[in-house]
Amino acid sequence: EEKLIYELLLSSPPDQVAVDVETISLEYPEPIGLSIAVSPTDAFYFPILPEPSTYLTDVIKLLQSPDILKIFHNSLYDLKALAEYKLDQSNIVDTLIMAHLAGERFADLPYLANSIGIELPELPKIKQWIWDLTLEQIVTKCCTDAEATYALYQHYKDEVDAEYLAVEMKLIPILITMSGKGIRVDQPLRAVIEAELADELKVYEDLAEEQGFNPGSPKQVAYMLAKDGVFLPMTKKRKSLRTDEATLRKITHPIAVLALTYRHSKKLYSTYIRPLTGEDRCHTNFHMDAITGRVSSARHNLQNIPKGRMRSIFLPDTPPFTDLDFSQIELRTLAYIAQDDAMQAIFDSEGDIHQA
Structure with a gap:
């Protein structure tokens, strides 16, 4: 396994990797380990708690590189959980957001994975803490989640408008900063x-x-x-x-x-x-x-x-506080896309379409 880690991940880093993080709980999002997938079928788990992996420093350096695309599913959660490691946020993509841009109403990982033919392993329900699972189950969950995330990226990358996705991704670092502040x-x-x-x-x-x-x-x-x-x-x-x-x-x-x-x-x-x-x-x-x-x-x-x-x-x-809000933004967008003359006339006259 050590040889594989160096050959597939560290000695000549791939252009893109999928990342999944396991935390103590949703309420206490302290990371206990992370998994790096280099393909839909190959992933490596690196513990953080209770004892960090000997490769953790090298893996963090890998994820700090802006030259490598980091693929997440729910990057807002994972990047915030890994905030102390200061991972690069300029070259990331989120399959949860890609799924929404592709028209999916439900974007949880097991559902999406199943929709492309990947069945994630059934594990005991986590009642409160991740420690409700055995170490083997934690590793299995983290690795298969990372592999599924990689597969979802391959599935959606040609389906989703690149410009729309780029706009969404720029918001991620901003929201993480706001949340932390x-x-x-x-x-x-x-x-x-x-x-x-x-x-x-x-x-x-x-x-x-x-x-x-x-x-x-x-x-x-x-x-x-x-x-x-x-x-x-x-x-x-x-x-x-x-x-x-x-x-x-x-x-x-x-x-x-x-x-x-x-x-x-x-x-x-x-x-x-x-x-x-x-x-x-x-x-x-x-x-x-x-x-x-x-x-x-x-x-x-x-x-x-x-x-x-x-x-x-x-x-x-x-x-003082500054309050900014888009006025009737969804309906303005609809009026523009539909080129509806009546709606546009209301907006051009600074009217309220709800009372027109």
Whole structure:
């Protein structure tokens, strides 16, 4: 195997390689090993944890070279996981993005691999940590994922418009930098809002306790409403009563109002305020796999911060904040591609097509 590593990978590096990274978990994306594929059937695994491979330094140098095309599937995740190694990001390609550009709605690796006749090995489901698998299973997963990624690149490279792909790839380093930098958090203000929300929740919980129910329990909310003659519709599977926001908003009963108000404050408290305790900066993970083509984010979802006091806890590094947004970009694009005179006339007059 050592001879193969040097012959196929290190002594005369190939023009392109596929890379896959295994991390401790999605929540703790510390790399434990990576795999390099030089073809759809040849890959090598290099451990990082608990003991790094003797070849790891040479492999990292290989991936730092701008002369070698690095093929990833979900490069935003893999490159961020390997950030400490400062891999080259100028000559990369992502088969996840290629698949979307080719019109695929679902772009997870097993699905795409299966679509081109590659069946990835079935392994035990990872419950929480990658260590739920044996070392042999980890190596198998990492190597076969890298080989499948290489095969997907070969499959899509002539199908995808090169100019579109180049534009998408230029965004990858920008999003990685943005994710790593994060945004400042005003901790004193965050603490004030946390205390206010805690007080609000206590008031709502006390009010509900006087009535004999838990405002956070959908079943108890439905029961209390039914006791007062307000009967909610059943869910689609007809296993319980519907207590979602849209349903409760149609009801003027005080219990429905209390449940909604409690849920709103609880969501702000548990999703946006408490998780940022002690954090000087808030970071997010960007994704480019939305069907709409837009960038999305998660852990923390900075693109979905409620307006008002929740947004006030974030501070610009250099005031003020600059807010840029494309106006009706999808419809403008449609009007241009379709050359629709009526739509173009609305946009030319700075109108709002939604109200035309």
